[in-house]
Amino acid sequence: MKLYFNPRSRAVVAKWMLDECGAKYELVPIDLSKREQKSPEYLKINPAGKLPALVDGDARLFENPAICIYLADKFPEAKLAPKIGAPERGRYLSLMVYSTAQLEPSMGDRMMKVETTPQRGWTDAESALDAVERELGDGPWLFGDWFTAADVMIGSMFVYMRMLGGKSGRPKLEAYADRLMARPHAMKMG
Ligand SMILES: N[C@@H](CCC(=O)N[C@@H](CS)C(=O)NCC(=O)O)C(=O)O
Structure with a gap:
C-alpha cells in the first residue's frame, strides 16, 4: 500500500x-x-x-x-469497525461521514469567524460539538470501551484543534482529546 x-x-x-x-x-x-x-x-x-x-x-x-x-x-x-450487518454499523458509518461532512466545516467556520448558514449543508460548531458530546456519552470512546475508526475520524478534529492552539471549551471533549493524544500511534503533524 x-x-x-x-x-x-x-x-x-x-x-x-x-x-x-x-x-x-x-x-x-x-x-x-x-x-x-x-x-x-x-x-x-x-x-x-x-x-x-x-x-x-x-x-x-x-x-x-x-x-x-x-x-x-x-x-x-x-477490530476498528463493526462488521457489515452488525447493528452498530449504521451509527459507525454515520459518524465517519459526519466527521468531515459536518464537524470539520462547522469547526472551520468557527475558527475563521464565518457565519454558518443552514443552506451550506452543515451545522454551526456549537450544535456539532453538542452532537459529538451526545454520541460520546460517558466514553471513553464513541463506542464505549471500544476504540474504532470513528474515534480516528471524529477524534482527529479535536487533535487538530489542539495542534492549532485551540480548545473546544468543553471539559468532556478536552478529556477525549487527551485520551486520543495519549495513544501510542496518535496523529502527529510534521
Ligand atoms: N476532505 C478531504 C480534505 C483534503 C484536503 O483538503 N487536503 C489538503 C491538505 S490538508 C490539500 O491537499 N490541499 C492542497 C490543495 O488543495 O491544493 C479529506 O478528508 O481527505
Missing part, C-alpha cells in the same frame, strides 16, 4: 489509521509547495488534487473517511 503523504496535511489522519491497523505501507512524499498534488499523474489517483490518497494494488482511495473505512474493513484483526 502507498499513502501519498505530507506531514503538514490531513494525510496524517490516514497515517494514524494505518498505524492503528498495524499495516505495512510506503509513504510517497508529496510537496504541496511545488503543487505536486496537481500533477497529471497524481490527479489520476485523486481527481481533487488533494492529500491524502491511498493506493492498494488496483484500488485507489481519496477522502480520509473513505480511506479509514476501507482500512478498518481490510484489517478486521485490528
Whole structure:
C-alpha cells in the first residue's frame, strides 16, 4: 500500500489509521509547495488534487473517511469497525461521514469567524460539538470501551484543534482529546 503523504496535511489522519491497523505501507512524499498534488499523474489517483490518497494494488482511495473505512474493513484483526450487518454499523458509518461532512466545516467556520448558514449543508460548531458530546456519552470512546475508526475520524478534529492552539471549551471533549493524544500511534503533524 502507498499513502501519498505530507506531514503538514490531513494525510496524517490516514497515517494514524494505518498505524492503528498495524499495516505495512510506503509513504510517497508529496510537496504541496511545488503543487505536486496537481500533477497529471497524481490527479489520476485523486481527481481533487488533494492529500491524502491511498493506493492498494488496483484500488485507489481519496477522502480520509473513505480511506479509514476501507482500512478498518481490510484489517478486521485490528477490530476498528463493526462488521457489515452488525447493528452498530449504521451509527459507525454515520459518524465517519459526519466527521468531515459536518464537524470539520462547522469547526472551520468557527475558527475563521464565518457565519454558518443552514443552506451550506452543515451545522454551526456549537450544535456539532453538542452532537459529538451526545454520541460520546460517558466514553471513553464513541463506542464505549471500544476504540474504532470513528474515534480516528471524529477524534482527529479535536487533535487538530489542539495542534492549532485551540480548545473546544468543553471539559468532556478536552478529556477525549487527551485520551486520543495519549495513544501510542496518535496523529502527529510534521
Ligand atoms: N476532505 C478531504 C480534505 C483534503 C484536503 O483538503 N487536503 C489538503 C491538505 S490538508 C490539500 O491537499 N490541499 C492542497 C490543495 O488543495 O491544493 C479529506 O478528508 O481527505
